[in-house]
Amino acid sequence: MKPGHPETAQAGMALQQHGPRIVVVYSQRPPGNPQGHESTSQNRIAARVAALLDCAYGGEYDAAAQYDLPLYFVPRETISDAAQAARLGVRNEHDLFGGVVPQPYVASKVITHPLPLTNCAAPAAWSHAFGQQVHDVVLPGYSAFSREDALRAGRALLKQGAVRIKLASGIGGSDQSVAADLAVLEQQIGALDEAQLRLGVVLERNLNDVVTHSVGQVRIGRQVASYCGIQHVTRSNAGKEVYGGSDLLVANGDFEALMALPHAPEVSTAVAQACAYHRAALACFPGLMASRCNYDVAQGTDDSGVWRSGVLEQSWRIGGATGAELAALTAFQADPSLRVVRACTTERYGGAAPPPDAEVYFNGVDPYVGAITKYTRTMPYAHP
Secondary structure: OOOOOHHHOOOOOOOOOOOEEEEEEEEOOOOOOOOEEEEEEEHHHHHHHHHHOOOEEEEEEEOOOOOOOOOEEEEOEEEOOOOHHHHHHOOOOHHHHHHOOOOOHHOOOHHHHOOOOOOOOOOOOOHHHHHHHHHHHHHOEEEEOHHHHHHHHHHHHHHHOOOOEEEEOOOOOEEEEEEEHHHHHHHHHHOOOOHHHHOEEEEEOOOOOEEEEEEEEEEEEOOEEEEEEEEEEEEEOOOOOEEEEEEEEEEEEHHHHHHHHOOOHHHHHHHHHHHHHHHHHHHHOOOOOOOOEEEEEEEEEEOOEEEEEEEEEEEOOOOOOHHHHHHHHHHHOOOOOOOEHHHHHHHHEEOOOOOOEEEEEEEEEEEEEEEEEEEEEEHHHOOO
């Protein structure tokens, strides 16, 4: 028998939030290639979460199994069905490493910007309040769910410079393009199919010489860590510029512990903007719960030479920086007096050998992207 079926727990068993559990990986859709770098890395992340909780690791969740201990879930993606989360026994952030959103659209980047007009097409239960609350901490932009509304938004933004167009479904910089004039805008919007438009498209001010900051927080059991850092890019085996890893400064504690550390002015701005976005999300989306949150903040100059900083999107699921997040939590667990550490994740293509002190999450050949190595390292914090 596998370790506490969640339905049994809901039938009346009083479960302790921090008691013995089985950690399982969960997906809302059929899992991808089990031998691929994404699935393999996620499985190893879940095993690391189990070690931090001092719990057993049960692999992929089996809905037909009977478990003799309550479950702790590590979702492969944000759980976008609140009713399903409840059926699983996910009641709060102590029941999973990741997040649950009340509506599917809340898990995507479309929440970052308002509609071009209040009466535009939008998903059910669209929050007008969120766009208003985060207006000052995001880049100028709009979200649209029809071709007409996307063109309306793009034309308005083009008056001040180039526009970046992003599909709601894009991850890690994929499914993005830039339009510098009306003809290109119309061509790019015209190329979108109806399914893409129904999910949503983001149009926002394009920045040059961009630096992307990562600001986030993780909570596992009684441990909380908050961080800021920089993302890096690398070249894939196909020669494309893709995510290459993150360097993080991690504080042992909440966002206040992170903000108490000395930062360069632009880093302090990024952290403050991410915190404002985080607070607005919790206020505007009842039912949102997240034990892992990450916010990408872009900083650069627009076409008029104005320096801008703004939150691009949220991630309430395991992501590229998660290996570093867990490495930091492991360090804090080993030495509770430790207040700050540096941790990094690295993704390299072409079969690069990891350093001897690295914790490797994948080192092999992915059937789709080819040879790739993914690893994490921790370093001591040195006061700047």
